[in-house]
Amino acid sequence: MIEARALKKRYSDGTVALNSVSFRLDKKISAIIGRNGAGKTTLMKILSTQMLPTSGTASIDGLDIISEADRIRKIAVSIPQEARPVDYMPAIDCVKLYLAARGFGRLKAKAAAEKALRTVGLGDAMDKLAYELSGGMKRKVFVAMAIASDADMIFLDEPTTGLDPFSRVEVWSAIRAIKGQVILTTHYMEEAQALSEDVLMIDSGKVLAHDAVERLLKPFNGLVRVESQRKSRSSYKVGNTWISYVKKGNAKAMVGRGDIIKPVTLDDLFIKRGVNLES
C-alpha cells in the first residue's frame, strides 16, 4: 500500500511538478493518468526512491520513502520511462544483470530470468541481442525484470508509450502476470481502463480525482461523446473540435450532420474538468 502525504516537488528552475499531493493506493493495479508534464514521472521517481521530494513524504507498505529508502528498494521495483535494454546485450543478460543488482546470485538470476522471459512470451528471443528486438519486445524485457524480481511493489512509468496497438495488448498481458502491487503511469486512457482497478488523475501537479474507473465514469452513464465542428450548448472546446455529451438514443440523429459519436472514456473526465488534452 502507498500513502502519500502533502508531497511537493519544486525543481531548481522553479517549476512546481507536484503541489502538495496526498492519496492512498492499495489496489492490485493502480494507474496514474495525466497529460505530458502533469507530474506523473516526478511522482513515480519520488515514490520509487529515485528522487527526493522538496517537502511532504510517502510510505510504501509502511516504510518511509525518505528515511527507509534502502528497505523500500528491497521490496519495490521501478521501471523508468523510456528505459531501453542495452543494445549489445542479449535480452536474458539484461534481466540477469538487473537481478544481480537486486542481489540475486548467478544461478538464481538465470533461472528467474528464463522463467520471466517465457512468461512474457520472449522464450524464443531471450538470446537475441537487444537491438534485434522490436519495440514491444524491448518493453517486455523490462516487464520480465519486474516479474523475475518477485517484488511486492512494481512501478511502471509509461510502459507502453510508443508501441503499436498489438504490442500494447501484449505488454498489458505481461503486466497482468505480475504478482505484486502495480502502479503504472499512462496517458492512454484505455490502458488505465483496461488494466487498473483505481485511477489517480493528476494535472499540473495536483490530484484531480481518485477513484475506481466505474465510479469515475458514473456521471457519464448512458451518455456518448459527440465531436462536432459546431459549437452547441454546454460543449467543450478541444482544439478546433467541440465536444458534448448526449444520451445514446439521441446520438443517432447527429451522425447525419457529420458529427462523430464515440463511447465515453477517461479522457472525458479531463475534458469535463477543463483540461486541454490537445497538447
Next chain:
Amino acid sequence: MNPKFVSAHAWLTGGAALRSNWLYMITGMGFPLSLLFVVGVLSEGSLLPYALAGGLISIVATNGIFTMADLGMFKFEYMFKDLIVTTRTSPMDYMFGVMLADFFWSIPSIILYFVLDIIFHIFTPYAFVMTIIVASLVLLSTASLAFVLTSLVKHQRFVWAITGMLSLVMMIFPPTFYPYTYLPHPILLALSISPTTPAAVLEQGFFGLAPTLWYMFYILIAETVILFLLAKYLTVWRER
C-alpha cells in the same frame, strides 16, 4: 558492497559483450597504437621504449576516461542508472561494475603492449609487477573522475566534449610517450595534476629508462584517494 552486481556487470557488459562487439576493441587500441607509431617514426625508434612503457598507462587511462562514455550512455540513453538507483546497489558498486567492464575491453591492448615490451627487450618481472600496481591506481583515479563528472552533466553531448578534453590533458601533455626528463621540473610538477603524469614518470623508472622519482608514487596515491573520495561523496545518485 554488492559483489554479485559488480562481477555480473563487469562480465555481462564487458567480457561477454566483447564477443559480439570486437570492433570496439580495435577502436580502443587505435589511439595508443597510433601515438606509438608516430613517436617511433619521428624519433627514428629512439623513443620507442618510452612510448611502450607509457603506452600501457595510456591504454588504462583511456579505458578509465571512456568509462564516462559508457556511464553517460547508461544514464541518458538506456536509463540504466535510473533502474539501478532504485535497487540496493550502491553508487560505488555501479562505478566498479562499469570500470571493470571497460577494463575487459582493454585487456587485448594490454597483452599486445606487454608482448611488444618483450620484443623490444624492456620487459622485466619487476616492471611487470609495478606496472600492474600503477595501472590499477590510474584506472581507479580516472574512473572515479569520470563517475563524478557523469553524475553532474545533464546531457550526453557534454560527455563527449569532456572525454575529448580529458584525453588531451591526460594523454597528450603528460610524458606518457616521451621522456619526462625533457620537461623542466616545475612543468613536470604542474602536469602532475593528471594522474597519468606521475604514473608515466614511475613507469619510465620501473622499465629502467630514467631515474625513479619515488615521490611521484605518493602523488599518484594521493590523487587516487582524493578522486575516489570525490566519487563516493560528490556523486549525485538519488536526484534532488
